Amino acid sequence: MKSALILAAFVFSLVSYPCGAQSGPVAGVDPSPIASSPDGTATISSTEAANQDSDIASRLQGIYRELDGLEPIQVAVDSGVVVLSGSLVQSGDIDRARQIALRVDGVVAVQNNLKKSGDVSETLSPVMARLKERLDQIVKFLPLLAIALIIMVLFWLLGSALARARSFWNRISPNSFLADLLATTARLLVIVTGLVIALDLLGATTLLGAILGSAGVVGLAIGFAVKDTVDNYVSSIMLSIRQPFRAHDHVVIGDREGLVIRLTSRATILMTLEGNHLRIPNSTVFMSEILNYTRNSERRFEFTLGIDAEDDPGEAMRVGIDRLSELPFLLRDPAPSARLDEVGDSNIILKFLGWIDQTETDWFKARSAAIRAVKMALEAQGFGLPEPTYRLRFDHGHPLEIARSGAPALRKKFKGEDKATMAVDHQDVAAETNIEKKVTEERERSVEEDMLDRRRPIE
Template identity: 50%
Template sequence: MMLLLPWQLQAQPPEQETQAETDTQIRQRLTGIYEVLEPLSAVEVDVRDGVVLLSGAVSNETQAERALSLAEQLPGVILVDDGIQRRLDVQGNLSPLLQQLENNVMQWLRALPLFAIALLIFAVIVYLGYALARWSALWQRLTPNAFLSELVAQTVRTIAIMLGLIVALSLMGATTLMATILGSAGVVGLAIGFAVRDTIENYISSIMLSLRQPFRANDHVVINEHEGKVVRLTSRATVLMTLDGNQLRIPNSTVFKAVILNYSSNPQRRFAFELGVDAADDPVAAMKVGTDAIKALSFILTEPEPNALIQTVGDSNIVLCFTGWIDQEKTNFGRARSLAIRVVTSMLDEQGFTMPEPIYRLRFDNTDPIATALEAGSNDSVNKNDMHHSNRGQSAVAEMGSKRQMIDSDRAVAADKLLDVSPDTHLEAMVNDERAQKHDDDLLDPQRPVE
């Protein structure tokens, strides 16, 4: 046995607790915890060298997991052995559930006054928001049209509902639920945004078109390849009346990105047409004859004056392009152009200018003798029947003369109608009739300038 000197005894560390004492402390502490918790009171504890051995019985798996978790949390525990029996009896499992349900009911009953106050606050905030949204005079003063006024009012209603919900949940202490609702609303809103992307784009385009109106009602426009008169601008589509009298709806997202040609924005409009003269004729003289003929028309504007130029030079002709300006508010564009073509063609013909015509080359082969004989026989039979039909022919000529007079009279009446170049108001009347019907979502404002 080795002896220790006095100074060696002073350097020696204090004596540590034995493992047996530690195991006893763990067992006593766990047993005390399980006795406090009634569902775990039947659990037996044994500790050996830091290993906790659990036995006994509990009502269900939840209580067994609870006992294991408590044992693992104690310091000095190396391992927990699960020997607990799950009885799964009716009373042991039903009683905690009923107790929890009773506690929840009592908690809700105690929270009823607070819930009533939160509900009242929510109702007051929503009512004030809707009352503010119904203040149409304010929104119409702040926004340029009724569509944006309704949009702002709807935004105020939505903000009021969200604000009331946040205040009510905060009063009840349900901040976690509020965060969950807001997070879910964000995710759902993002998903809906991707799903209705085209609808949102169309809605935003409607707002932009209502702010920067590119046309007015009854304007003659061409939107991409679609042509017609504007009937109305709604929150979803632009409605046109085509030149055939049909109604055409174009989505506003397409209209906002489209190339728009507005014929009605400027009353002065130029027409153009091409005519060809013979290559041997003087093109400058033909241009002067044509422009003088156009100037003679009463509906042609003197400023800017009609003009002509050489368009192309072909193999056997020279193509000339004639232009003239009219006032669309007083003159029909199509009829004016037609009459201009008519007078220029007539004047060029009177002045001796040759209009190139298609040339066909015919080739005659040797005649068939049988065909020649048949033709001679038919001529003989015709000579014999000439005497027989002479009297009938005279009466037919007289009848044809009277019919020709009637046809000439009808042609004169038709010519007078065609010479009328006043604007065609039939399509405009159809648009006005369509607009006369009640439509609350028309975004066209005649007070706003066309941009």
């Protein structure tokens, strides 16, 4: 009987041991489950068990007292159900208080009885408190702000004084236009340096970076919008440095011809040979071919004359060259010349060339007089200057006889030939000065800037 009782006690202990092991606490492991709020968010753990309502109420009340705007909240807890009551100034704080309560461990539900306060004094009180705080900060910030403003003013005055040092900028730059550009750039750099120092003193360098970044984007957009204007401005700078011509120079820019009046920051102004003002944008001038007749005082002219197909072109060229050599306004070096230019159906085209000194002789007058002199000389020697001849074919009958321009009657001198020859030799071919005078008057009358400088070497 005793053995049976011992065996029964042993079996009972084996059966009951696992149950006790599972229900008892294990060393080093927290027996409480991980708490979470009803909406699945992380929870704020309570120091006591979740069913202790007083602990939850104390915990929430302490949290609300530490948060601005939530101090008036009253908390009541019954069986894990939190009841919030009171009046809050900001409507957003009502939902904020509810979310905090839901995150406390052990909270089953939240009954939110909070209301927005309608009391004007309660509404204005936090606003006035924040305003007072801001004013206190501004008052404390005023000495630092004053120092920053003083730095800005000093750098502004320094930049302005540097820009007004005209003699210095005129001495280091090739012309007044570049002097103004350098002075403005230096002034801007000094002012920006002062601004950076002032903002760094105020701890607002991030603001400066944002401003400069925005300015860069805006500048890029403006650059695309005024691309032609910028291109013209840069071309003006390059032309003022290169100095491709001088005032009074006779130039051809692209297909536009005239005498240079001045070079401005926007355009090159010419006086055309007809006496008209012509403004060419500097971007066009910079990209165009420039032919300057004034750079070399010697200039060549040329013209063509046709003789009969049966005449000797070599003899005709000799006669023409001899006649050109007799003209007093043509240079002897280089000497006049001629060449056979073309053999046509009914004539031979000869080209005659001669050189003049532009400072003493007008190109147009000299060419006109030379053409007249050579024509008269060829006709006096019996060379015909024929009109175009057309040969007609008839299928029936006899062919027609074609008269030759070299008939003896045409080789006789025409009446007054000697007087005409003498008149050519003494024809007025002096250089035309009327346009030059107009350019001089325009330069004296106008107060517009001129970037052409005779002291600078011409390109």
